[in-house]
Amino acid sequence: MSTQRIAIVGPGLLGGSIALALRGRPGFSTALWARRPEAVEELKAIAIAGYAATSLARVVRDADLIVLCTPIETMPALAREIVDAARPEAIVTDVGSVKAPVVAALGAIFRGRQRFVGSHPMAGSEQTGLRAARADLFRGAVCLVTPEAETDPAATATVGAFWETLGCSVRQLSPAAHDEAVALISHFPHLLAATLVNVVAGTSADAFAVCGPGFRDTTRVSGGAPDLWAGILAANAPAIHRALDATIAKLQEIGNILARDPTDPAIHAFLTQAKTHRDALRSPPSAHV
Amino acid sequence: MSTQRIAIVGPGLLGGSIALALRGRPGFSTALWARRPEAVEELKAIAIAGYAATSLARVVRDADLIVLCTPIETMPALAREIVDAARPEAIVTDVGSVKAPVVAALGAIFRGRQRFVGSHPMAGSEQTGLRAARADLFRGAVCLVTPEAETDPAATATVGAFWETLGCSVRQLSPAAHDEAVALISHFPHLLAATLVNVVAGTSADAFAVCGPGFRDTTRVSGGAPDLWAGILAANAPAIHRALDATIAKLQEIGNILARDPTDPAIHAFLTQAKTHRDALRSPPSAHV
Numbered sequence: 001m002s003t004q005r006i007a008i009v010g011p012g013l014l015g016g017s018i019a020l021a022l023r024g025r026p027g028f029s030t031a032l033w034a035r036r037p038e039a040v041e042e043l044k045a046i047a048i049a050g051y052a053a054t055s056l057a058r059v060v061r062d063a064d065l066i067v068l069c070t071p072i073e074t075m076p077a078l079a080r081e082i083v084d085a086a087r088p089e090a091i092v093t094d095v096g097s098v099k100a101p102v103v104a105a106l107g108a109i110f111r112g113r114q115r116f117v118g119s120h121p122m123a124g125s126e127q128t129g130l131r132a133a134r135a136d137l138f139r140g141a142v143c144l145v146t147p148e149a150e151t152d153p154a155a156t157a158t159v160g161a162f163w164e165t166l167g168c169s170v171r172q173l174s175p176a177a178h179d180e181a182v183a184l185i186s187h188f189p190h191l192l193a194a195t196l197v198n199v200v201a202g203t204s205a206d207a208f209a210v211c212g213p214g215f216r217d218t219t220r221v222s223g224g225a226p227d228l229w230a231g232i233l234a235a236n237a238p239a240i241h242r243a244l245d246a247t248i249a250k251l252q253e254i255g256n257i258l259a260r261d262p263t264d265p266a267i268h269a270f271l272t273q274a275k276t277h278r279d280a281l282r283s284p285p286s287a288h289v
Numbered sequence: 290m291s292t293q294r295i296a297i298v299g300p301g302l303l304g305g306s307i308a309l310a311l312r313g314r315p316g317f318s319t320a321l322w323a324r325r326p327e328a329v330e331e332l333k334a335i336a337i338a339g340y341a342a343t344s345l346a347r348v349v350r351d352a353d354l355i356v357l358c359t360p361i362e363t364m365p366a367l368a369r370e371i372v373d374a375a376r377p378e379a380i381v382t383d384v385g386s387v388k389a390p391v392v393a394a395l396g397a398i399f400r401g402r403q404r405f406v407g408s409h410p411m412a413g414s415e416q417t418g419l420r421a422a423r424a425d426l427f428r429g430a431v432c433l434v435t436p437e438a439e440t441d442p443a444a445t446a447t448v449g450a451f452w453e454t455l456g457c458s459v460r461q462l463s464p465a466a467h468d469e470a471v472a473l474i475s476h477f478p479h480l481l482a483a484t485l486v487n488v489v490a491g492t493s494a495d496a497f498a499v500c501g502p503g504f505r506d507t508t509r510v511s512g513g514a515p516d517l518w519a520g521i522l523a524a525n526a527p528a529i530h531r532a533l534d535a536t537i538a539k540l541q542e543i544g545n546i547l548a549r550d551p552t553d554p555a556i557h558a559f560l561t562q563a564k565t566h567r568d569a570l571r572s573p574p575s576a577h578v
Contacts, residue, residue, distance in 0.1 A: 184488075
């Protein structure tokens, strides 16, 4: 079995964790691109990848699989460089948290050249950057792979197998179905956590300061990078807005019951329903994966 | 220095954790009450306290400090038994999550007999019961102690010192201020997490099933016991409703911006504000304390 050559474009939390997960693993070689020369020096100093450079053309030239690990806004410009530099047999994927606009933009750029399949490994935390990278970041995480109708099934299979190598459990969804689902389970909950933090801190700084472990967990994601999340919210706004409207409607419904009769059994039933759903979620293998 | 005799009324997560924290500690003896004989047998089998019985009168008879660790609904009936059984010098506290109605009810029962001071140690998790009890549950947690204007300062000091012994950081608040603050940082966030779970699971079971670590943390508290939380929501409904209204208003505000222009810098500013507040929270010593 020959070595699979992986080019990782962007040395942040996800790109860095891919490199760490593959370091020293038989059957893989890695090349890692960073924009800034100082970043490349750091990558070389920690020997995180077989090759590291600021030249995107050199990093992707021999790759079998190219993984775009930058913020979604910067992906199209990088993809246009990759089209001319990479082998025609190369398969390209990305790790963006929004898929329909990314797949549309990158799919159009790679069409008739390399094969592109979108991915979204649902790992990570509120931390960002190489320093938060971990070799086991993907272990036990779900990775959503989002082929289009016309995507080559062999390319989809290669991308899926890659994420499984890193320990992910892989599911396929269309880009549109992905964005609708992830608005519900990630994008809107992020906005909701930020809203709760701003309401509580804005209402009572004293109360905010004495919060307990429950509040910390409920709001942990709001510590995420505003640049990254503003881009995500902008790219998936309609689906996020639908989740927001549904949540406001449900809050008003339960608020009306609470105002009318706080001992109404409907409140107990509402809490029981939530607990039943929540208890059914399988436990993650560790707190941050 | 003489031994301080602690009576713990109720062997659940909090009562059990107090007993475990004091087990073998010089200067303390413990007696633990449980309603059911089988529960007392279990307490004896694990030797969690110096004495365990179903007779409340026997458990509290010699106590210096009596800690009520049952659901708030059952506290008044237990308090009426304690009044006649305990020494007049005894100090009584409780661990209820709502303070104004509890302090009003128990304060009236103990007035002119034992001295009562309310407490709320903000420790615990979505788990309940003796099996979740831990000797270090209170270490690093905030405990809010809620004297009334007429409460004997010596009793307040004794209760505060007791929680400090267990590792808590103690703050004083009036019962009304406590309920307003805790509605914001605990009671409403619990209802919000339950709402998010019910919205997401009700909209897309498929999406719910693939959620990542962020969603799990955001909704962890909704796994709490419905009996306990329905009681808390009922006992503090007006303050919870104020937090709910403020959150709906803020969600509508950010939703309107998102609908009008998803790239509006106000969204980035909103996320930055939330991150700044959230980053300012001191880290807890462990994930569940």
